[in-house]
Amino acid sequence: MSEWWRDAVIYQIYPKSFKDSNADGYGDLAGISEKLPEIASLGVDGIWLSPFYPSPQKDSGYDVSDYYDVDPIFGTVDDFTEMVQKAHELNLKVLLDLVPNHTSSAHPWFQNALNSKPGSDAREMYLFAEGRGENGELPPNNWQSMFGGPAWTRVSEPDGSPGQWYCHLFDSSQPDLNWRNPEVVSEFQKIMRFWFDLGADGFRVDQPHALIKAIDFPDHPYVEQAGSGFIEGEVDPPMWFQPEVHEILRQLRQTADEAGEKVLCGEGYVLPLSKMAMWVRPDELHQNFNFRFLDAHWVESIIKETIDESLDAFAKVGSQSTWTLNNHDVVRSVSRFGTDYSRPTQSDGIGPNDVQPNNKLGGEIAIGAALLMLALPGNCYLYQGEEIGLPDHTAIPDSERQDPTFFRTEGLRVGRDGARAPIPWESDSPNFGFSKAMKTWLPQPANYGDYARAGNKTLAVYQAALLLRKKHKLGQGELRWLGDDLFGFENSGVRIYHNFDDADKPMPAGEILISSLGSTDLLKPNETVWLVG
Secondary structure, three states, X not given: OOOHHHHOEEEEEOHHHOOOOOOOOOOOHHHHHHHHHHHHHHOOOEEEEOOOOOOOOOOOOOOOOOOOOOOOOOOOHHHHHHHHHHXXXXXXXXXXXXXXXXXXXXOHHHHHHHXXXXXXXXXXXXXXXXXXXXXXXXXXXXXXXXXXOEOEEEEEOOOOOEEEEEEOOOOOOOOEEOOOOHHHHHXXXXXXXXXXXXXXXXXXXXXXXXXXXXXXXXXXXXXXXXXXXXXXXXXXXXXXXXXXXHHHHHHHHHHHHHOOOOEEEEOOOOOOHHHHHHHHOOOOOOEEEOHHHHHOOOOHHHHHHHHHHHHHHHHXXXXXXXXXXXXXXXXXXXXXXXXXXXXXXXXXXOOOOOOOOOHHHHHHHHHHHHHHHHOOOOEEEEEOOHHHOOOOOOOOOHHHOOOHHHHHOOOOOOOOHHXXXXXXXXXXXXXXXXXXXOOOXXXXXXXXXXXXXXXXXXXXXXXXXXXXXXXXXXXXXXXXEOOXXXXXXXXXXXXXEEOOOOOOEEOOOOXXXXXXXXXXXXXXXXXXXXXXX
């Protein structure tokens, strides 16, 4: 087995916002096929597609109503197989998004549960519980939804009487499945095999750390401090990190292994990294996003600490770190690094009433950070638009917002729409080449034309860095810290330096392979350089 994933660079495609082929305002699978050569020319090893399954689109496809088909807004199963064939011809692996924690409330499984009695087999597919209070009028516990508000909704029983409550760690349209039920495990193994048979090379697994909830649904012990989340170092909340999850992951891994050289990448938000490493042991997930690195403020001491912690933790279980700076759930690195990190979480987004980012500064830091990341041992994920230095759309009007976070918090949190705006392809075309529609599903800001691909300097840096990364086998290498005054490390004969200071620094000696800002004599603030010799 080649274990191709250990040093691979995967490019995330958010289908709704990638390329619209039929002028309906939504990106689609045919649009992806059209643009695959441009992605291949970037130098990545594969693509990961966010969900394109049939869905009411209450949460942009993460509310799945049918795991065995393609939503009409994205095309057909034939469009999918054609896209996979083209990707494989371009030597690109194709990863899909597996959404196992919850379904859409429109899924037949849940509709069957609603129309069945408490305790029935249909209800055992989900997490139903009796309410508290004299007449069950209060939620079963104090759990909070990640999108705001309580994590429980009461149903009306088939006879019309007030009934049980169902758990939804996200929107009320996304009921959580009961992974203690072997039938749920079996169903998802079938789903995986279906898409493997159609050519998929693996899955990114959504929210794997939530699959098992503590028996009897005890209260979150520090909900006032953590809300729907957790506090590192405190006891694990009853909805996250339950030890029985590992057996579930082993069963999913076995399904992947039986299908050949397939890969499972977890979205497990697990900290500290010594705990996250337990999720990528040889018989569990192949990868898990390193959120410690993504969340790190771009501060020298934090970055060094994070890299050390990462390499140590994953090496102990024979795995590798999965580095990333961006995805569809967080503020893009350009906008993130151009602000002061004042938001409670990076997924809260930046709205028109917030202090606006300095995208010039953020862009310089972001390309330097990317060049540093691509030089690290392990594998990496990039997010569409990252390679052209794209910032968030930070001025989306309330009337145009789509994220359930915005609605469940009554606008207190603007949500993640800013990172999901359709990406530009051309500077002088309608909707910057994304679509010929009169209106796109999310609006684009007027300045997106400035980031079009033709002549884009950030794109040129990414292409050159990915080529050099392969040539010098940096993903397969070992890191050794350098003792210079600058932040620096050596990997596979290449020396990498980053200037975290506010002033120029003398350029270290050696032949410059690439620099994030193009300097030759001095290393500018926020600049990264790769050297040999």
